[in-house]
Amino acid sequence: MDKNDYIFGIRAVIEAIESGKSIDKVLVRKDLSGDLARELFGVIKEYGVLMQRVPQERLNRITMKNHQGVVALVSPVVYHKLENLIPGLYEAGANPFLVVLDGLTDTRNFGAIGRTSDCAGVQGIVIPERNSVSVTPDAVKTSAGGLFYVPVCRERDILSSVRFLRDSGVKVVAATEKGARNYTEIDYTGPVAIVMGSEDTGISDEVLRNCDELAAVPMLGNIGSLNVSVAAGVMIYEVVRQRMAAMRSDDLAE
Numbered sequence: 720m721d722k723n724d725y726i727f728g729i730r731a732v733i734e735a736i737e738s739g740k741s742i743d744k745v746l747v748r749k750d751l752s753g754d755l756a757r758e759l760f761g762v763i764k765e766y767g768v769l770m771q772r773v774p775q776e777r778l779n780r781i782t783m784k785n786h787q788g789v790v791a792l793v794s795p796v797v798y799h800k801l802e803n804l805i806p807g808l809y810e811a812g813a814n815p816f817l818v819v820l821d822g823l824t825d826t827r828n829f830g831a832i833g834r835t836s837d838c839a840g841v842q843g844i845v846i847p848e849r850n851s852v853s854v855t856p857d858a859v860k861t862s863a864g865g866l867f868y869v870p871v872c873r874e875r876d877i878l879s880s881v882r883f884l885r886d887s888g889v890k891v892v893a894a895t896e897k898g899a900r901n902y903t904e905i906d907y908t909g910p911v912a913i914v915m916g917s918e919d920t921g922i923s924d925e926v927l928r929n930c931d932e933l934a935a936v937p938m939l940g941n942i943g944s945l946n947v948s949v950a951a952g953v954m955i956y957e958v959v960r961q962r963m964a965a966m967r968s969d970d971l972a973e
Contacts, residue, residue, distance in 0.1 A: 724793055724856055727778075727786035729755045733762050741794040743853050744769040746778060748788030759789065769848055796854045799870040801880055804843050805887045815889055815910040816958060819845040821877045821926050822917035823852050823947065830861020831948035832915070837865035839955045845872045845880050845912075877914075881929050884912050891930045893922050894954050896944060898935035905932050907958040908965045915951045 726735045736742060745763060747756075749772045763770050781790050808815045818841050823829055829852040836844055844866075846852060853873065859866045874880045881891050889910040894902065914930060916922035927933060936945060936953055945953070 725781055726791045726793060727782050727784060727789065729759050729787045729789050732789050732791045733759050735791060735793075736762050736766050736768055741797045742768050743792040743794040743855065744771055745789065745791045746771050746773045746781075748775050748778060749773065751788040756788075792855075794854050795856055795859050796866060796871060798854070798873045799843070801843070801845060801872040801874055801883060804870055804872055805884070805889070808842055809887075813842060814908075814962070815843075815912070816841050817843040817845060817884070817889070817912040818951065818955065819877060819880060819884075819891070819912050819914040820851065821914055821922045822847065822850055822920070823915065824850070825918055825947075826852055826855060826858045827861050828852075828918065828946070828948040830858045830863075830866070832951045833858065833862035833866040833869060833871075835865075835948070835952045835955055836869045837862070839959050841869055841955065843870045843872055845874055845877070847877050848873055848875055877923075878926055878929060881912075881914070881926055885929070885931065890932065892932045892934050892954075893927055893930040894936065894950055895922055895927060895933050896935055896938070897927065898933035900932065900934055902934035902936050902954060902957055905934050907961045911958060913951070913954045913958065915947055915954070918947055 726732055732745060745768055747770055778786050778788065778790050805815060818832065818836055820832070823846070833844065852858060854866055854871055884891050889912050891912045891914060892905055893914040895916065914922055914926065934954070936950055938944065
């Protein structure tokens with residue numbers, strides 16, 4: 720980890736948060752207490768910053784300097800809010816196209832999806848606050864810089880995000896082996912969000928129940944599933960294919 724990727728010390732972290740610095744999360748020693756610590760906890764709560772209690776050893780692995788039991792990991796990007804992104808897309812006359820990641824944990828997969836998303840014109844990626852990947856320098860590097868260009872929304876939970884998208888007129892399509900329809904049979908030409916699940920458990924049942932469509936990519940060999948970043952690429956470019964075909968049809972009709 721580069722020294723520019725983190726801030727250490729209680730007062731320094733408080734000032735970073737209050738100044739609007741984009742913080743990925745704050746790592747706090749498990750037994751940290753005292754007046755200054757309480758001030759830090761209040762600022763973290765006020766600004767909605769993610770905090771994680773960790774052993775002293777983890778903080779020492781990041782820096783051996785006087786961190787006072789607090790290290791803030793700096794995000795390379797500023798996270799967006801879904802409730803602001805979607806209205807902005809509609810106001811700009813765009814046809815919303817988003818990718819929702821339900822519990823993805825592998826940074827390399829996240830980076831690969833970020834790269835594909837930028838290439839395909841995806842207008843937003845949604846991730847949950849906890850038990851998920853985040854935009855780290857490694858993720859940005861794996862994305863070949865793609866995550867600098869695609870707005871990333873880090874939301875409290877994916878279920879609420881899915882419901883918000885549906886209420887906003889966005890069709891939510893889950894990529895899952897439980898899908899009854901072939902992924903090519905679904906119409907993606909209108910506002911759409913593609914949901915991809917975690918590497919080990921896939922999309923949660925509750926999220927699946929709240930999606931508009933369950934789409935399956937056919938498996939014709941001996942292995943039962945694709946790598947999630949590959950499956951995301953298949954789904955994303957089906958959206959691109961259908962939308963480009965629709966645009967050609969419109970041009971011919973004129």
